[in-house]
Amino acid sequence: MDGNRRYARQRNMAVKEGHTSGFYALQKVVNICFTLGVECVTVFAFSIENFKRSEEEVAALMELAGACLLELTKHGELLDRHGVRLNVLGRIEMLPENIQKSVRDAQEMTKNNNKSIFNLCMPYTSRDEITTAVQLAVREKVASGLGDAEHPITERDIERYMMTTLGGSPPLDILIRSSGVKRLSDFLMWQASENVQIHFAPTHWPDFGFWDLLPAILDYQAKAWNRQGDSRGPRRLMSFGIECVVLVVTVTLLASFTRLRT
Template sequence: MSTIFGNLCCMFRRCLFSVLSIGPIPDHIAFIMDGNRRYAKRTQISTGHRVGFSALISVLRYCYEIGVKYVTIYAFSIDNFKRKPEEVQSTMDLMKEKIDELLEEHSIVNKYGIRMNFWGNLNLLNDAVRLSVEKAMRNTSNNTGPVLSVCVAYTSTNEIAHAIEKSCCQKTEMMKRMHANGFENGVVEKNTQTMVTVVDLEMHLFSNDCPDPDIIIRTSGETRLSNFLLWQSSFSHLQNPTPLWPEFSLRHLVWAILSYQRAYPYLQNRSKKML
């Protein structure tokens, strides 16, 4: 009986997604998964993050079935390390457990051939989590399916500062090579190749191999970006549905894409004017 029901659900989703595909399908959706702790408090469970992970797996499946090529999630901010030590440790333990699960043979990662990225200051993670993160990126690096980017120990300001630092180091090395090749100081100073540009910064962002998000969704009704993808969100369609993250479902995702499709002509027009 459950198999029949599952097959009917799959058929329904295929029909629904084929209708959606008449309009523009976003290449990249980013999620701020807000509301796990409030969900736990409201439902009187020990942690909402475990339920939130189940919601994430479902949302990833729907996104990839629709045709979304990139999904980025805000999993843990650098600011979250300021929470109670036992809460941080519990979250880190759960994160390691779930990353390891994603690498199992029958996981969604292997089903769809997902390549996993982890963006952030990974040195802030404890050794166990960092090793799992590195293993996930290494084991999926050759996958050719959709891309899942997990922002962990991340803030956008830290990402931008990191990109500036890397760009400056690159330019310093370039200037050293130019001096070694006999260029005069005056020529070096005027050479535009030694100046840090927007292109240089974007090359050193964590997101350098991903397009900017078409949609950024923050659940729980909050309207703040909370230091998430500030550089990349200039033309993103920002949405703040009211469900808490563990409650976010297929119908909310479909509504988000429909809202994006309605706004698409305006977003395209604004983007062209800025080019």
């Protein structure tokens, strides 16, 4: 949710109010994605680096995270309507105990939903995800007696332990960042490779909506259509269904979409 604080400053609002507005935008955008047929949405909700912010702001963000989890589960029409399973990806042990309990409850309540996936990354950084995946891959090799030069760690070994892979997410297709900032800010750096399309939107996250999302989807679909060539005959762009979206909501919005399906 990049741009929450700038959004608040421009309107003479408290920073907490900016983050709250960002949460409402998240609900709106996630609903749009699932309504369009997106089967997986991943949101960067809180970076490990955010713990370095002021005590007051961190406390406000934790309070908002708790409210978000409660809203999504106890009053979770959004998740129920679309059959969404919630995964929280990141260093959950770094969260306050009450938030950890909310995470466990939310994941338990939605574990049998199998139509769509909503990944909430908190506390998360891509570097930490990659480091953890490498450590787990090495441990597996050693435990199996294959931890030597003849059996090196491969890209596939690491990929298997990425949090998104463990959560059942498909490959990434589109990564969107709001607020006009043109960097990835430690989000899905491993996944953002090959044919992944990166889209930078000028809109602050609390103002982000359908008309900000649509250009990224249409642009991706047009390029995917061109890559496939004409061998399958003519097709309409909007005939694509979206299999997976990843939204990044920390105090930086990055959103990513995965594998659009015909």
